[in-house]
Amino acid sequence: MNTKRTIDELVRDNIRALKPYRSARDDFDSGILLDANENSFGAPYPDEQELNRYPMPYQEELRSKVAAFRGVQSEQVFVGAGSDEAIDLLFRIFCKPGKDRILINPPTYGMYKVSAAINDVGYDEVLLTEDFQLQPESILNTVQPDTKIIFICSPNNPTSNNIRAEDICTVARRFKGIVVVDEAYIDFSEQQSMASKIDEYPNLVVLQTMSKSFGLAGIRLGMAIANKAIISYMLKVKAPYNVNKLTSQTAIAAFSKLNIVYRNINAMLAERKKLIRKLNSLTYIQKVYPSDANFVLFKIEGAPDVYEALAQKGVIIRYRGNEPLCENCLRVSVGTPPENERFFKALERVISEL
Numbered sequence: 001m002n003t004k005r006t007i008d009e010l011v012r013d014n015i016r017a018l019k020p021y022r023s024a025r026d027d028f029d030s031g032i033l034l035d036a037n038e039n040s041f042g043a044p045y046p047d048e049q050e051l052n053r054y055p056m057p058y059q060e061e062l063r064s065k066v067a068a069f070r071g072v073q074s075e076q077v078f079v080g081a082g083s084d085e086a087i088d089l090l091f092r093i094f095c096k097p098g099k100d101r102i103l104i105n106p107p108t109y110g111m112y113k114v115s116a117a118i119n120d121v122g123y124d125e126v127l128l129t130e131d132f133q134l135q136p137e138s139i140l141n142t143v144q145p146d147t148k149i150i151f152i153c154s155p156n157n158p159t160s161n162n163i164r165a166e167d168i169c170t171v172a173r174r175f176k177g178i179v180v181v182d183e184a185y186i187d188f189s190e191q192q193s194m195a196s197k198i199d200e201y202p203n204l205v206v207l208q209t210m211s212k213s214f215g216l217a218g219i220r221l222g223m224a225i226a227n228k229a230i231i232s233y234m235l236k237v238k239a240p241y242n243v244n245k246l247t248s249q250t251a252i253a254a255f256s257k258l259n260i261v262y263r264n265i266n267a268m269l270a271e272r273k274k275l276i277r278k279l280n281s282l283t284y285i286q287k288v289y290p291s292d293a294n295f296v297l298f299k300i301e302g303a304p305d306v307y308e309a310l311a312q313k314g315v316i317i318r319y320r321g322n323e324p325l326c327e328n329c330l331r332v333s334v335g336t337p338p339e340n341e342r343f344f345k346a347l348e349r350v351i352s353e354l
């Protein structure tokens with residue numbers, strides 16, 4: 001199969017024809033730099049990073065670090081302002097506003113719908129099963145001629161479980177459009193990343209982020225991993241300097257601190273286990289769902305009141321009961337031991353006052 005041709009056919013005509021903005025540094029990036037209307041007199045404070053200069057448009061160094069970490073090639077990596085930027089770009093590349101559609105599998109991450117609405121793209125929904133797994137046959141039967149992207153979140157938010165890899169592969173093999181697998185929480189899971197499958201499935205896009213396992217939500221760095229043809233379109237459509245220097249340098253530095261990243265992941269996993277055990281010990285709680293992510297979903301009668309009462313006590317968690325299959329469900333992120341202790345004490349108090 002000619003991957004490039006397959007992808008070219010899926011891309012919107014205007015994007016295929018687009019001549020991208022050529023940034024100031026595309027041709028020359030050293031010498032007397034008087035080409036980009038930067039401020040040669042410098043930043044308003046001591047500045048070793050040359051913040052008066054624009055960042056690298058294609059972030060080669062950062063992309064090569066991500067690629068090495070995920071076992072893919074640099075040309076198979078896009079970096080942007082959080083995975084949310086990648087989600088929005090995929091809409092703009094593949095979905096014609098007012099015509100094309102996406103398919104989502106609720107209960108799932110809310111941003112796919114929001115991004116669809118922003119881009120004037122319709123959506124179809126195929127619910128997960130009772131145990132929060134995909135329904136590949138229903139998905140494939142629901143697909144319409146204008147369905148361009150199927151979004152799958154694994155581990156899924158808010159249900160926290162892995163989606164079975166073989167089901168994702170079934171969808172990717174049989175759907176003629178793009179399959180996006182959002183792996184924001186993959187490093188907390190024992191399941192292998194689908195990034196290893198991008199050569200096998202040319203229509204697969206894997207989203208990852210530094211917001212979760214790397215503990216760097218504040219820098220806004222997300223990535224898409226896919227075949228070169230898709231990544232080339234993402235690079236073509238993105239804003240010229242979409243990743244700023246401070247973010248890029250911080251992200252690159254994080255790859256030399258992987259021992260600490262892994263230490264923190266392990267600490268979180270130990271806390272997750274404790275949290276689940278403690279929640280299970282409260283008879284008032286109806287169900288605690290298993291977790292492959294850094295949060296736990298649990299079902300409790302009167303969830304909206306419990307949520308409010310916890311907030312009154314200064315403990316903020318998330319009410320997810322409006323999502324299908326999640327009636328009376330609350331979602332709590334796994335915190336540090338003292339944070340979890342505070343949460344648990346507050347929860348016990350709230351339950352005793354109900």
Ligand SMILES: Cc1ncc(COP(=O)(O)O)c(C=O)c1O
Nearest residue numbers: 082083084109157184209211222
């Ligand atoms: C499934 C999922 N994808 C993506 C994101 C957002 O990631 P980023 O911070 O990289 O935009 C979140 C944030 O909570 C998420 O739950």
